[in-house]
Amino acid sequence: MSEVRVHNLAISLDGFATGDGQSLEAPFGHAGERLHEWLVGTRFFHAADGLPGGTVGTENAFAERHEPGIGAEIMGAGKFGPPGWQDDPEWKGWWGPNPPFHSPVFVLTHRPRASVEMEGGTTYHFLDGTPQEAIDQARAAANGADIRVGGGPTVVREFLAEGLVDYAHIAQVPILLGRGVRLWDGLEALENTYDIEVVTSPSGITHLTLTAKIR
Ligand SMILES: NC(=O)c1ccc[n+]([C@@H]2O[C@H](COP(=O)([O-])OP(=O)(O)OC[C@H]3O[C@@H](n4cnc5c(N)ncnc54)[C@H](OP(=O)(O)O)[C@@H]3O)[C@@H](O)[C@H]2O)c1
Numbered sequence: 001m002s003e004v005r006v007h008n009l010a011i012s013l014d015g016f017a018t019g020d021g022q023s024l025e026a027p028f029g030h031a032g033e034r035l036h037e038w039l040v041g042t043r044f045f046h047a048a049d050g051l052p053g054g055t056v057g058t059e060n061a062f063a064e065r066h067e068p069g070i071g072a073e074i075m076g077a078g079k080f081g082p083p084g085w086q087d088d089p090e091w092k093g094w095w096g097p098n099p100p101f102h103s104p105v106f107v108l109t110h111r112p113r114a115s116v117e118m119e120g121g122t123t124y125h126f127l128d129g130t131p132q133e134a135i136d137q138a139r140a141a142a143n144g145a146d147i148r149v150g151g152g153p154t155v156v157r158e159f160l161a162e163g164l165v166d167y168a169h170i171a172q173v174p175i176l177l178g179r180g181v182r183l184w185d186g187l188e189a190l191e192n193t194y195d196i197e198v199v200t201s202p203s204g205i206t207h208l209t210l211t212a213k214i215r
Contacts, residue, residue, distance in 0.1 A: 002139060003146045006156055006168035007066040009183070010035040013172060016180035017153035024082045027094065034175050038205045039063055048100055058201035062169055071145025072138040073101050076155035077109040078181075080124075086111040093124065104141040106134050108155060131159050153183040160187055165212065168194075172206040 011017045012035065019031030028035060039045055043054030044064040054060065077086070085091040086109065093099060098119040105124050112126035125141075127134055138147045149159050159165050170183070190196075194210040201207065 002071070002142060002144055003166040004135060004149060004159065004164055005070070005146050006149050006151075006159075006165055006170070008039055008063055008169060008171060009151055009153070009156055010039065010171045010173055011153075011183050012175050012177040012180075014176050014178065015182045015184045016177040017151065017156075017183045018078075018181050019177055020179040022078065022082055027082065029180055031177055031180060035173055038171060038173060038203060057203075058199065058207065059171075059203060059205060062171065062199075062207050065169065066148070069146045070103065070148045071142025072104045072106065073148045073150045074106045074108065074134045074138050074155070074159075075150040076152050077107060077111075078154060079150060079152045080107045080109070086113075089113075092116055092118065098122075104138065105150075106138050106141075108134055131155075131162050131164050135164060153181045157183055157185065157187060160190065160210075163193055163212070165210070167212070168208075168210040170208040170210070172208060174204045174206075 009017060016031070017035070019029030021029040026032070038059050041055050042060040042063045043056050044060050044066070046052065046054035080093055081091050099122040102121040105122060107124055107126050109126055110128050112128045115126070116124045118124065125137070127137060135147060149156055149165060160168070190210070194212055197209045199207040
């Protein structure tokens, strides 16, 4: 059976994966770019942008695991666009005509619309359903490959709460945001169902891996 994976989800020390006040001008609200500075410096990220160079240490080792073996992504409405994107029939995500997914993407939303085919193999499908239904559809579209739950925190939390995630990599960044959307709320005693390991990088990022215990 293919796996359900989370990669490179960045949180602050106080557990926020996005800031307060998300908008078209500020996709991460008041957090700005601070949650992702560790990621954009990596060779993995540079290569995705067609740029040379980038760091090849601990951050890159985690970051580059984002792609291999993935056949479909599930994301939340809050990742797909700023608040209110559902009112714009022309909104096709943040990522331009050739998005970096190159696979089917299932956007969980209470206001679904017709699928949109983009360049480069990405097709956006819009789905109002349970997490399990989203996984079933993504799995059917992924040709046996793994499913990535790409965020944001509300959706990742939903999937973790239902025990549907096999593996998650969370990058904890040494900043305090104070407000926004927290990942961990309501996930009490997650350590009973996931083996949690920690790798601390010299950069100050703490990488957490959650691996589902044998069920
Ligand atoms: N830190 C990171 O690594 C990271 C990664 C990805 C994204 N982000 C950021 O996180 C933010 C988005 O996260 P978020 O927590 O606000 O939102 P989100 O998790 O992307 O999406 C949550 C929304 O998805 C819809 N939804 C969720 N479950 C559903 C279901 N079962 N059925 C139907 N619809 C469902 C609902 O939207 P509706 O009710 O409106 O339809 C819900 O409000 C953005 O700022 C983004 O930039 C951060």
